[in-house]
Amino acid sequence: MHEIGIANAIIEAGQAETARHAGSKLLRIGVRIGTLAGVDNDALRFAFAALTQGTQLDGVGFEIQSCPRRNLCLGCGHEFESALYSEPCPRCASEQIILAGGEELDLAYVELEEA
Amino acid sequence: MTLIPIEKKVLSENQRIALSLRERFKEHGTLCLNLISSPGSGKTTLLEQTLGGFSPQEKVAVLTGDLQTENDARRLARYGFPVQQITTGGVCHLDGKMIERALERWSLDEIDLLFIENVGNLVCPSSYDLGEEGKIVLLSVTEGEDKPLKYPSIFAKAELLILTKVDLLPYVPFNIEQARANARLVHPGMEILELSCTTGEGMDAWSAWLAHRRETMLQRICIARA
Numbered sequence A: 001m002h003e004i005g006i007a008n009a010i011i012e013a014g015q016a017e018t019a020r021h022a023g024s025k026l027l028r029i030g031v032r033i034g035t036l037a038g039v040d041n042d043a044l045r046f047a048f049a050a051l052t053q054g055t056q057l058d059g060v061g062f063e064i065q066s067c068p069r070r071n072l073c074l075g076c077g078h079e080f081e082s083a084l085y086s087e088p089c090p091r092c093a094s095e096q097i098i099l100a101g102g103e104e105l106d107l108a109y110v111e112l113e114e115a
Numbered sequence B: 001m002t003l004i005p006i007e008k009k010v011l012s013e014n015q016r017i018a019l020s021l022r023e024r025f026k027e028h029g030t031l032c033l034n035l036i037s038s039p040g041s042g043k044t045t046l047l048e049q050t051l052g053g054f055s056p057q058e059k060v061a062v063l064t065g066d067l068q069t070e071n072d073a074r075r076l077a078r079y080g081f082p083v084q085q086i087t088t089g090g091v092c093h094l095d096g097k098m099i100e101r102a103l104e105r106w107s108l109d110e111i112d113l114l115f116i117e118n119v120g121n122l123v124c125p126s127s128y129d130l131g132e133e134g135k136i137v138l139l140s141v142t143e144g145e146d147k148p149l150k151y152p153s154i155f156a157k158a159e160l161l162i163l164t165k166v167d168l169l170p171y172v173p174f175n176i177e178q179a180r181a182n183a184r185l186v187h188p189g190m191e192i193l194e195l196s197c198t199t200g201e202g203m204d205a206w207s208a209w210l211a212h213r214r215e216t217m218l219q220r221i222c223i224a225r226a
Helices: A001-018 A041-052 B012-028 B043-053 B069-076 B096-103 B152-157 B164-172 B176-186 B203-225
Strands: A024-036 A061-067 A068-075 A080-081 A097-101 A104-111 B002-010 B031-037 B060-066 B083-087 B112-119 B136-142 B162-163 B193-194
Touching: A001 A024, A001 A041, A001 A104, A041 A061, A061 A068, A061 A104, B002 B012, B012 B031, B012 B096, B031 B043, B031 B203, B043 B060, B043 B069, B043 B112, B043 B162, B043 B203, B060 B069, B060 B096, B069 B083, B083 B096, B136 B152, B152 B176, B162 B176, B176 B193, B193 B203
Parallel strands: A024 A061, B031 B112, B031 B136, B060 B083, B060 B112, B136 B162, B162 B193
Antiparallel strands: A024 A104, A068 A080, A068 A097, A104 B002
């Protein structure tokens, strides 16, 4: 729902990183988005394209790495991927499960053409 | 061509502001609570009832967010405590900068308890840290009991779930036990209160929760300073 704001923050961060490498040109930005981050990847791609179109960043690549939900078992410490909250631990069958990942909203990398 | 790893939060600027807000709240001993729910779950009504129960000497304030209108601020201002409306103009959540800007008009010395009523939305507000001490999520019995499963992020992050409008339970097919179970599936051990602003049921437990929460925060600050 707030993909425009997220895309804008991504673009600003990408520009800031590029500015630290004098004379370089931004080619691609990579982000990691968790399935629970509340971000729709298609809407984010659309927002990124819309915000860069007709600017100096027109044509800059944008890669989204999706991160699955990961659960942590409080019973045995096992961490596992799962689409559900209700899935018991596959190792010890405990139902005391907490969230260990899947909320990522991270910048992963920028790819630059150096001067 | 060079690939430069960054490993930074996309919302790191918001995070920076939130951390500075949290520090300020701690310094002043202000308990800040961020209320989040769907539109129409009863955030404003709960705040009205809550403010109505405080004596005028209490240092309580409210920031209330909406896309448009000053309606909520008008409703809440009747109780004599400082209230500010934050109209986001279309943005679906409050962010740290909006809180920082609103607080420029107030002195935190004069606020022991600050409620932030977020924009009605179960999705985006869960991503934005406002520097609060805790998040509270409201779910009314006129909604579905599976909301914790549909919108897990906020239910996982909120420390307290308030089930509102329980006076309507005889008239709606809401299964309250299932709602509680769903919330605890997403967030084991989550605290849950049930209340009705119409009948006043559960309001005492809510007041007690607030008083206790304030105490635990002050104790923690004292220990940290000692």
